[in-house]
Amino acid sequence: MSRLKSVIRTPVGLTATILTVGVLLLAVVAPILWSDDADAIDTANILAGPSADHWAGTDNLGRDIFFRTLVATRLSVELALAATAIAVVIGLLLGTASFVLGRRSGRLVNAGVNIAVAFPGMLLALFFAVVFGVGATGAVFAIGLAGAPAMGRLTRTLVASVSSRDFVDAARVAGVGRVRILFRHVLPNISEPLVVNATIGAGGALLSFAGLSFLGLGVQQPSYDWGRLLFDGIGSIYVNPAAALAPGLAVVVAGLAFNLFGESVAKVLGVGVVAGIQLPSSAPAVETTSPVDVAHHDADDIVLDVRDLEVTFPGPAGPIRPVRGVSFAVRRGEAVGVVGESGSGKSLTALAVSRLVGDPGRVDASRLELLGHDLRAADSKALRKLLGTSLAMVFQDPMTSFNPTKRMGGQLAEVARHHQGMDRRSALARAVDRMRAVRITDPEHRAHQYPHEFSGGMRQRAMIGMGLMGSPALIVADEPTTALDVTVQQQVLDLLASIRAADDVALVLISHDVAVVGQVCDRVLVMYAGKIVEDLPAADLAATARHPYTRALVAAVPDMHTDLDRPLAVIPGRPVDPADVPSGCAYAARCPLATDRCRTQEPPLETDSAGRRVACWHAGEPLPIEILDRELAEVDTQ
Amino acid sequence: MALANSAVVATPRVGRLGSHAWLRFGVRRLGRLLVSLWVLITASFLMIHLIPGDPVRAALGPTAPAALVAAKREEMGLDDPILVQYWHYLQGLFTGDLGTSMISQLPVSDVISQRLPATLALALLAFVFAVVVAVPLGVTMGVLTRRGHGRRTELAFTTSSVVLGIIPDFVIAVVLVYVFGVSLEWLPVAGNDTPSAYVLPVLALAIGPAAILSRIIRVEMVSVLDADFVRTARAKRLPKRTIYLGHALPNALTASLTIGGLILSAMVAGTVLVENVFAWPGLGSTIVSSILNKDYQVVQAIVLVYGVGVLLVNTLVDVALALLDPRSMIRED
Numbered sequence: 001m002s003r004l005k006s007v008i009r010t011p012v013g014l015t016a017t018i019l020t021v022g023v024l025l026l027a028v029v030a031p032i033l034w035s036d037d038a039d040a041i042d043t044a045n046i047l048a049g050p051s052a053d054h055w056a057g058t059d060n061l062g063r064d065i066f067f068r069t070l071v072a073t074r075l076s077v078e079l080a081l082a083a084t085a086i087a088v089v090i091g092l093l094l095g096t097a098s099f100v101l102g103r104r105s106g107r108l109v110n111a112g113v114n115i116a117v118a119f120p121g122m123l124l125a126l127f128f129a130v131v132f133g134v135g136a137t138g139a140v141f142a143i144g145l146a147g148a149p150a151m152g153r154l155t156r157t158l159v160a161s162v163s164s165r166d167f168v169d170a171a172r173v174a175g176v177g178r179v180r181i182l183f184r185h186v187l188p189n190i191s192e193p194l195v196v197n198a199t200i201g202a203g204g205a206l207l208s209f210a211g212l213s214f215l216g217l218g219v220q221q222p223s224y225d226w227g228r229l230l231f232d233g234i235g236s237i238y239v240n241p242a243a244a245l246a247p248g249l250a251v252v253v254a255g256l257a258f259n260l261f262g263e264s265v266a267k268v269l270g271v272g273v274v275a276g277i278q279l280p281s282s283a284p285a286v287e288t289t290s291p292v293d294v295a296h297h298d299a300d301d302i303v304l305d306v307r308d309l310e311v312t313f314p315g316p317a318g319p320i321r322p323v324r325g326v327s328f329a330v331r332r333g334e335a336v337g338v339v340g341e342s343g344s345g346k347s348l349t350a351l352a353v354s355r356l357v358g359d360p361g362r363v364d365a366s367r368l369e370l371l372g373h374d375l376r377a378a379d380s381k382a383l384r385k386l387l388g389t390s391l392a393m394v395f396q397d398p399m400t401s402f403n404p405t406k407r408m409g410g411q412l413a414e415v416a417r418h419h420q421g422m423d424r425r426s427a428l429a430r431a432v433d434r435m436r437a438v439r440i441t442d443p444e445h446r447a448h449q450y451p452h453e454f455s456g457g458m459r460q461r462a463m464i465g466m467g468l469m470g471s472p473a474l475i476v477a478d479e480p481t482t483a484l485d486v487t488v489q490q491q492v493l494d495l496l497a498s499i500r501a502a503d504d505v506a507l508v509l510i511s512h513d514v515a516v517v518g519q520v521c522d523r524v525l526v527m528y529a530g531k532i533v534e535d536l537p538a539a540d541l542a543a544t545a546r547h548p549y550t551r552a553l554v555a556a557v558p559d560m561h562t563d564l565d566r567p568l569a570v571i572p573g574r575p576v577d578p579a580d581v582p583s584g585c586a587y588a589a590r591c592p593l594a595t596d597r598c599r600t601q602e603p604p605l606e607t608d609s610a611g612r613r614v615a616c617w618h619a620g621e622p623l624p625i626e627i628l629d630r631e632l633a634e635v636d637t638q
Numbered sequence: 639m640a641l642a643n644s645a646v647v648a649t650p651r652v653g654r655l656g657s658h659a660w661l662r663f664g665v666r667r668l669g670r671l672l673v674s675l676w677v678l679i680t681a682s683f684l685m686i687h688l689i690p691g692d693p694v695r696a697a698l699g700p701t702a703p704a705a706l707v708a709a710k711r712e713e714m715g716l717d718d719p720i721l722v723q724y725w726h727y728l729q730g731l732f733t734g735d736l737g738t739s740m741i742s743q744l745p746v747s748d749v750i751s752q753r754l755p756a757t758l759a760l761a762l763l764a765f766v767f768a769v770v771v772a773v774p775l776g777v778t779m780g781v782l783t784r785r786g787h788g789r790r791t792e793l794a795f796t797t798s799s800v801v802l803g804i805i806p807d808f809v810i811a812v813v814l815v816y817v818f819g820v821s822l823e824w825l826p827v828a829g830n831d832t833p834s835a836y837v838l839p840v841l842a843l844a845i846g847p848a849a850i851l852s853r854i855i856r857v858e859m860v861s862v863l864d865a866d867f868v869r870t871a872r873a874k875r876l877p878k879r880t881i882y883l884g885h886a887l888p889n890a891l892t893a894s895l896t897i898g899g900l901i902l903s904a905m906v907a908g909t910v911l912v913e914n915v916f917a918w919p920g921l922g923s924t925i926v927s928s929i930l931n932k933d934y935q936v937v938q939a940i941v942l943v944y945g946v947g948v949l950l951v952n953t954l955v956d957v958a959l960a961l962l963d964p965r966s967m968i969r970e971d
Contacts, residue, residue, distance in 0.1 A: 012797075111673075115673070115674045118674065118903070118949070119945060119948050120903050120904040120907040120908075120948065121907075122904070122907035122908065122910065122911070123906070123907040123941070123945065126925065126929075126941065127685065127941055130685055130689065130929055130941075131685060133689070133690070207804075210806065210808075211808060211911050214914075215910070215911065215914055215926045216926065216930060217926065217930070230812065234812055234815075234915065237812070237816060241816045241820055244816065245816060248809040248813065251806065251809055252804070252805050252809055255804055256804050260800070356872055358872075360787070384875040384877075385875070387875045388874055393870070393873035395869065395870065395873075397866055400866040401866045402867055402870065403870075403871070403889065404867070404963060405888040405889055405963050406888075414874060414880075418875070418877070418880070450964050450965070452964070463870075466870075466874070
């Protein structure tokens with residue numbers, strides 16, 4: 001009942017429901033109310049056009065077209081429903097055949113259904129109309145049988161989806177017969193989609209029936225359905241067009257009603273009720289930006305310079321800002337890791353510095369420069385060339401990051417063709433060369449293959465090779481190893497490291513894995529709730545990280561010294577929802593050191609004398625667990 | 639060491655698999671075509687035998703002398719054992735002998751060759767028109783309405799394309815006849831004598847499929863534009879045109895092609911109704927008059943021709959799909 005309500009809630013669903021109910025109501029009452037009007041012969045008004053007496057004019061016996069169209073509703077709907085019933089019954093028999101008869105005997109039925117489904121319904125209907133003979137009864141069987149294969153295939157798919165479920169297996173193990181399982185367990189579970197599709201099918205049957213009657217193969221005089229009225233009306237279209245248009249309109253309205261009603265119900269059943277999106281907090285985010293101290297670096301050495309980076313998305317109730325003021329710089333050849341939980345804004349930061357934040361996101365920054373070029377500038381060919389050749393991107397999932405319809409070589413070569421003006425042949429040669437550079441064996445051959453012929457690790461290497469088509473100064477790698485097998489992960493990381501060493505390429509490595517970042521990077525930026533909370537040398541991660549969040553991340557990674565008798569450390573609570581960032585320190589709710597000050601006042605990101613940055617009121621203070629450890633150690637020694 | 643080895647060994651094997659896949663695909667697809675063809679031929683043969691009563695008596699009418707009916711049955715071989723008849727039917731098909739019309743006494747093959755070109759022209763023109771309209775429209779709408787852009791445009795487009803897609807072609811035909819033939823008197827509404835006579839039938843046949851196809855292409859475009867590989871293309875800083883047409887469109891088309899094939903084969907059957915509205919001298923008007931006249935030999939042959947047309951369309955679609963997206967060869971069950 002609540003589902004019906006959610007159907008009515010959408011404008012389309014409401015319209016469809018009203019129309020369907022209206023058509024069904026008309027089918028019941030129209031012949032009772034207006035049969036006499038529809039059959040009344042008015043010889044004074046033969047083939048008259050629309051008038052006050054006859055809204056849609058009259059036919060060749062002077063009968064009122066408007067009333068005839070209304071009265072024809074019953075026969076049209078009845079015949080469509082009868083045909084649908086036949087289609088459903090035979091479809092059920094065909095679709096459950098392989099379940100009841102077993103796979104081997106069912107296969108023949110399935111093959112037949114597959115072949116029949118390939119033919120359009122109208123063609124099947126014509127075939128059966130010949131076999132069953134011209135007339136309403138023949139047409140019902142013809143349209144019913146024509147709809148059966150499609151219904152059969154649907155049933156088969158549905159049965160297959162249910163028959164592998166546990167409760168069916170359980171019944172089977174318990175020795176329940178197949179037919180009994182079918183009726184007790186399978187059919188009740190597929191009845192909803194079946195009914196929905198039958199409703200849509202009824203719309204189709206109604207239209208098909210109108211088609212057969214319109215060809216003169218369906219309903220015969222003196223009976224009449226909409227198709228028959230249309231058939232009669234088209235002959236006199238020059239005299240009274242309404243005689244053809246009125247039943248035509250009726251067919252369309254009824255067909256639409258059944259179709260849309262079915263679709264609306266399907267949508268509700270399939271998707272369920274979607275919960276409303278959470279509202280963002282009313283408290284405005286506190287903006288504290290601290291200047292990055294880059295003075296002691298040589299400015300020419302800076303590859304990427306980011307100040308006060310913000311990424312904003314429009315939300316249902318005001319803008320949502322997943323990146324809230326991030327500042328950092330990357331020097332030539334430097335490897336900077338960005339770590340944080342999902343939702344911390346690390347990937348969006350990577351996309352923003354690469355100018356890849358798509359609509360409807362907005363990127364703001366007080367400075368955003370790659371090799372001294374302002375990335376906030378409007379799109380231009382020069383900027384595209386700079387980004388296309390100097391910035392290499394490596395994405396998380398190599399399986400989906402290549403175009404499945406294009407050969408690998410061509411996908412690499414594209415870069416050289418567009419940005420370096422190479423012709424097809426030399427671009428492809430460069431692509432092969434680059435594939436060799438990333439240690440893809442037999443690159444000449446591989447270049448002619450499609451992505452699906454590459455393994456995951458090989459694709460990720462090809463992706464890196466694609467970045468090397470130009471002469472990159474910076475590689476931005478967003479979780480490059482997350483989707484890969486553990487054995488392949490190391491290969492990819494080694495490859496990145498060797499490229500960096502060979503060409504002095506800077507690397508921004510986004511990862512949720514502190515261990516990976518600690519291994520590959522020189523420096524680590526820790527992000528939480530869209531901000532950098534700590535910036536420190538990778539070597540200091542394990543021993544001298546000061547932010548409680550960083551320390552929690554490090555503690556969560558098991559290593560050789562982890563005490564296996566104790567549960568692995570986890571960070572309690574959940575990451576912050578970007579639409580609802582609390583005031584004060586965003587980490588306060590999960591932090592063992594949090595005090596009242598943390599909950600009200602946001603700690604600024606402060607730089608110490610060594611150039612390390614941290615945003616925490618209690619930076620470096622011992623955590624309770626460490627105090628516990630110390631106490632335990634003391635107990636041990638006693 | 640083990641890794642390096644396996645990579646070296648794997649390369650040539652994968653290479654052979656590549657051509658293997660095409661061969662396997664070709665053999666399997668051809669096999670399916672032949673089986674379907676056999677089912678179709680058998681069904682068309684059985685059609686005459688499934689009709690209750692005597693088809694010859696039905697065709698010649700209740701007043702025809704018994705001797706004439708018997709002679710006709712004899713001539714058609716209807717009194718032979720059914721397997722013999724089946725054999726003769728197959729032989730006839732291979733030699734192009736489709737029998738003789740019981741009404742006009744003309745060879746059925748002549749009727750087909752006279753009528754087929756008009757139907758073919760109608761179907762092909764309508765298909766081309768539908769594709770030429772639907773692809774640019776769908777792509778444009780996809781780009782305009784991606785990621786929740788242009789909500790109103792999307793609503794207007796989706797609503798109108800759903801409605802247009804559901805209206806059956808013969809009703810569209812009637813409306814077109816009324817508007818452009820009866821009211822405006824711009825275009826002829828019958829026959830195929832002049833080029834302008836093609837306009838309305840082609841429109842009637844193409845509008846619905848174009849609406850459905852463009853809607854599917856839009857949906858596919860919207861989802862493809864969100865795909866990772868489009869982000870990769872953007873990361874390569876390719877021009878927008880290349881991203882939309884070179885990267886997104888082929889992928890949107892592969893998904894649309896399967897449904898496009900269904901639409902196209904439905905179009906083959908749709909010609910029957912549209913031809914009858916416009917008195918188009920094709921197979922569609924012939925099959926209906928033959929059914930009403932109980933000229934079953936002609937009906938049988940036309941059903942066969944339509945069926946073969948549908949099978950060819952389906953095969954072509956599968957081949958196009960394999961060319962566009964080689965993975966589909968493997969995916970196929």
